[in-house]
């Protein structure tokens with residue numbers, strides 16, 4: 001038995017998410033028995049490095065350069081899983097991982113649990129694992145009957161550590177049927193950590209008054225290397241791009257630090273951010289509901305506080 | 320599974336057969352609590368709504384396609400008779416007819432298998448789902464239907480144009496969008512932006528009462544995945560208020576106490 005992990009390498013590079021998935025796969029293999037095999041689809045720098053996070057072997061399919069769609073991914077993963085004898089498949093809960101987890105499960109006749117945040121254990125006749133439900137307002141312990149399952153791993157769910165050394169890389173061989181989906185282009189913001197992977201997030205809401213005022217938020221984010229986010233009305237009115245919208249109907253995130261300025265903390269906003277490890281709320285209204293969900297609060301005008309917080313971070317960095 | 324094309328006075332008219340998967344979820348501000356030894360969601364006093372992604376984006380975009388190309392929009396739900404209210408709402412917003420698969424929804428796998436069993440010989444051009452159900456947050460059903468039917472799956476669509484044969488779709492991906500073309504039948508999951516929410520009017524509500532709603536028996540009643548128990552997150556320790564004049568103190572606490580920077 002082995003655990004097969006899809007290690008994504010967007011633009012030929014592994015990001016933290018890939019190491020997280022492999023590390024989680026290794027822990028899953030240790031818990032359920034077997035070894036952790038990583039599959040890499042498309043170009044990637046240093047696939048052997050995945051061994052450091054617990055992969056015993058990497059199957060590399062380097063030829064898929066143009067970007068592939070969900071059915072092609074599924075076909076590839078299904079074939080590699082069969083080749084390496086994997087009964088458990090792990091993907092990230094990313095736009096790619098989410099699109100294929102269910103498909104792969106149907107292909108393997110396995111159960112699927114998405115957005116898992118614990119290492120699975122074997123319990124009488126099944127595999128047990130937890131995941132957040134109700135937009136992070138609760139957790140469910142799920143049981144998959146039998147010994148086959150597909151898991152998509154929630155971002156920042158467990159710390160990653162290097163536990164091994166470089167591992168062997170094999171060139172894989174699969175047969176992928178033609179797809180009726182053509183990927184025409186990918187437009188992504190370069191140089192910024194995408195929100196679902198970000199450890200530090202600076203977010204702002206309607207309290208900003210208008211898009212022209214975002215300079216202070218960008219400055220704060222740049223100072224600490226954070227990704228920027230926003231509340232839904234801010235994205236809806238076009239002050240900020242849609243991919244920055246966090247909450248129940250936007251992106252759900254789980255950074256180490258979430259700084260929210262001028263956001264009231266409506267329940268639908270909290271749904272997407274309440275699993276953050278530490279929440280700082282800056283709001284001039286002492287009654288703002290967000291303070292109840294915060295670890296640290298600053299009750300003051302954000303236009304005054306945010307620049308001074310930026311300065312304080314700069315001072316700390318300089319020391 | 321392809322559309323029927325014919326020409327009337329130079330103008331291509333396409334008849335599209337569209338299926339929209341709708342599910343019922345607790346209203347977004349509902350109190351989340353559990354009963355039966357924390358193994359069941361406590362429904363007492365909870366108001367249910369149509370999953371926002373299904374109602375606001377998937378259903379409305381399907382209706383727009385029908386208005387543009389001609390055709391039919393069918394709403395489908397896997398659930399008990401209590402779900403009929405939500406299905407009627409889909410009819411009131413504009414779906415032509417509806418199907419309810421008469422089974423408790425046990426898991427994404429069992430739901431998808433039943434929807435696929437219904438759809439396999441119907442020739443739908445596009446099968447719509449929401450990007451996720453806001454209770455279970457699985458994001459699983461759409462891809463599973465696609466795999467059962469051997470169709471392409473285009474997830475997290477925030478924009479779609481369809482000329483009757485080929486669709487061009489913008490997909491939300493980390494930090495941006497991916498633009499894809501897909502030819503022939505496919506399954507699509509809808510995210511925000513795909514359409515503008517429509518509120519049912521009086522006429523729609525009246526008409527919905529007379530629209531056909533079929534009840535089919537489930538093809539699959541077993542589930543591979545089940546919930547053993549639920550837990551609530553640990554309560555926060557309470558907020559520590561920081562003097563607005565002392566941002567150095569906040570930075571120090573983030574560094575030394577919270578250890579997040």
Ligand SMILES: Cc1cc2nc3c(=O)[nH]c(=O)nc-3n(C[C@H](O)[C@H](O)[C@H](O)COP(=O)(O)OP(=O)(O)OC[C@H]3O[C@@H](n4cnc5c(N)ncnc54)[C@H](O)[C@@H]3O)c2cc1C
Pocket residue numbers: 204205206207208230231232233234245246247248249250261262263264265266267268269272282283284285288300301302303347371
């Ligand atoms: C089904 C549904 C789904 C939803 N999904 C989401 C979602 O995913 N994400 C989301 O964010 N929202 C969502 N919403 C909307 C949500 O209910 C709130 O309306 C929204 O989050 C409010 O955004 P906001 O906090 O930016 O604005 P507001 O509620 O207007 O709050 C602005 C805050 O800024 C403060 N402020 C103003 N000026 C200053 C200043 N100078 N200094 C400091 N503070 C200041 C005010 O005190 C206030 O608290 C959803 C709603 C529904 C019904």
Ligand SMILES: Nc1ncnc2c1ncn2[C@@H]1O[C@H](COP(=O)(O)O)[C@@H](O)[C@H]1O
Pocket residue numbers: 339340341342343370372373395396397398424427430447448449450451452453455456457458459460461
């Ligand atoms: N019981 C159900 N009946 C019909 N469609 C459903 C059901 N459950 C989920 N769906 C569809 O699948 C989408 C994704 O759900 P999920 O995989 O649970 O996040 C929803 O937005 C619906 O479109």
